[in-house]
Amino acid sequence: MSELLARHRAVMPSWLSLYYDAPIEITGGKGVRVTDADGNSYLDFFAGIVTNMLGYDVAEVREAVERQIATGVAHTSTLYLLRGQVELAEKIARLSGIPDAKVFFTNSGTEANETALLLATQARGTDQVLAMRNSYHGRSYGTIAVTGNRGWKNSSLSPLNVHYLHGTDRDTPAFRGMGDAEYIEACVADLRDVLATATAPDVACLIAEPVQGVGGFAMAPDGLYAAYKEVLDEQGILFISDEVQTGWGRTGSSFWGIGDHGVVPDAITFAKGLGNGFAVGGVVARGDLMDGLTANGVSTFGGNPVSMAAANATLDYVLDHDLQAAAARLGPVVLDGLLPLTALASVGAVRGKGLMFAVEMADPATGAPSPALAGAVLEATRRRGLLIGKGGLRGNVLRMAPPLTITEADAREARDILVDAITEVDHDAAS
Template sequence: MSELLARHRAVMPSWLALYYETPIEIVSGKGNRVVDADGNTYLDFFAGIVTNMIGYDVAEVRDAVEAQLARGVVHTSTLYLLRGQVELAEKIARLSGIPDAKVFFTNSGTEANETALLLATHARGSDQVLAMRNSYHGRSYGTIAVTGNRGWKNSSLSPLNVHYLHGTDRAHPAFAHLSDAEYVDVCVADLREVLSTTAPDVACLIAEPIQGVGGFAMPPDGLYAAYKEVLDEQGILFVSDEVQTGWGRTGTSFWGIGNHGVTPDMMTFAKGLGNGFAVGGLVARGDLMDALPANGVSTFGGNPVATAAANAVLDYVLDHDLQANAARLGPVVLERLAPLTGLSTVGAVRGRGLMFAVDMVDPASGAPSPTLAAAVLEKTRELGLLVGKGGLHGHTLRMAPPLTLTAEEAEEGAGILVEAVTSVDSTAA
């Protein structure tokens, strides 16, 4: 492994981070477990960054991809009719709840969000965009511009004029004394104040219902509905970034934004839809999608192999009602994790469906502690569990296991995490 790591560092950029003091190479997987090159087996609670949504070596997906490969057509481009792409678009348009919806496929969430920003700025004739503090929307020039997390912004230059809103900083000293309803009122008042300082015709608000890289931080339910009432007064569009929250992961809604009781003008998606195959896209009102004046194609977006996989994945999610599984098992995991808040190194435990997070803090000061989060990450790996990190300060452990998680695996993973955090706490206090 040291030889492969040396080769990686010689040819890959230094900012391409690797987990663990001794990084691992995952070589095989089955169900919700993976095996590394040294033969160690792990229960996967991070799923390739919320991407291996139905686990590993799924027969239905493998059969669909192999059937497409057997036809000898891996690629034709969007200049030709693609049956699998049309079928997938029909399903997503129907599931979106967006009136007269149309779908455009890309390769990633970054590209999907770029497309949403393009549609919104064209429709409104404006470069002004509202985004959320602590947000993450991708690694391209435009999506970095609307990302509200300094740790993921590689440039202060921007093609957009961006204004950031409150929404997931409920624990900030300025707001901690407020009820959820009072916090929403304060945020809405701030939105109106922000709009009073901008030029007319703001293009859109882009927001994650639950912030992924931001450490699964989430606003109180109903905040985005309250925001949309204000946006609608000025015709400002609302884009829901569902790259990490779509396909039933939150349990209580098929799309994350559903927990706010609002239908956006556009939704972006990626990650879990392909269960590892590269596919993303945008579903939007037809009038917005059709309004672009120039030609456009997507060379690889929605290609025959990716859409074969995605159709199989989406059918699997619906046929097995995996949203219900997330709704059933998410509370089980959270109940097991809740007692961790009694430890001096744990600042908070939160989650919804199969998305949950633990904030690690310095036991003396209560300040965010990325060092302790890294220590827990190492300990969970040692105990046979893969989890992720995130948060504004890199101090949050975040978990998003496959939606196919079993009750036994939920108990096992939660137990390992509790053991790991408790172990680190005992040496840090």
């Protein structure tokens, strides 16, 4: 493995980070478990960054892809009719709840968000965009501009005029101790102030994640985006829900994360889990909004036949097996076991929704965010056979988003490993 690591470092960029002191190469997978090049087996609770939504070697997805490849047609482009693309678009349009919806497919969440921003700024004739603090929307020029996390912003240059809103920062001094209703009221007052003082008329849109992925699964209290949308609607400002990590029932309580706010957005972006490992993303939006672009458009690889075969099979599997209900049922099995960890000096917070969980690690002496302790837990869970992720504004948040196909036994196993690993790290930090 050291030989492969040396080759990686020689030809891959230094900012392409790897997990673990001794990075692993995953060489096999079955169900919700993977195997590395050394033969070690792991329960996967990060799913390729919330992407392998059904796990590994799923017969329905594999066979659908094999059938498409067997036709000899892996690619034709959107210049020709694509049956699988139309079929998937019909399903997503129906599931979106957006009136007269149309769908455009891309290769990734970054591309999907770029497309949604293009639709909104074209429709409104302005480059002004509202975004959320602690957000992440992609690594391209436009999506970096609406990312509210300094650790992921490589440049201050921007094609957009962006203003950031509150919504997931209730622990900061300005809002600490507020209940949901009081916090929502304060955030709405700030939105009105931003529109009155910092923007010119005709703001294009607000783009927001119902649960902030890279932001450490931080989430606004339910109802905040409904309150925001009332203000946005007064001025015709569009609302884009970035569902790259929260879509397809993962939150358990709704099929789209934004459903917990009682809001139907003007556009929804999606990617990651829909292809169960195959590259697919897209936007579903009001028909008039989607049709509003005046120049030609094409997506060379977006919606290609192989990815569409995988995505159709994945979405059918999610619906046929009611994986949203599974997320709602199994989420508490993990979360209820993690919540007592807040009694430990090195645990700052525990939160979750459906099959999305986060644990904030803190310095036991000062209470300050501790990326080092988060890294120590990452190593401790790997040694115990569990893969998890990390993130957050300060890199101190452990995050877990397993395949939606885990069993209750898997949930209990992961929970127990996490509790054991965090308890060990807490003990070591205190000694």
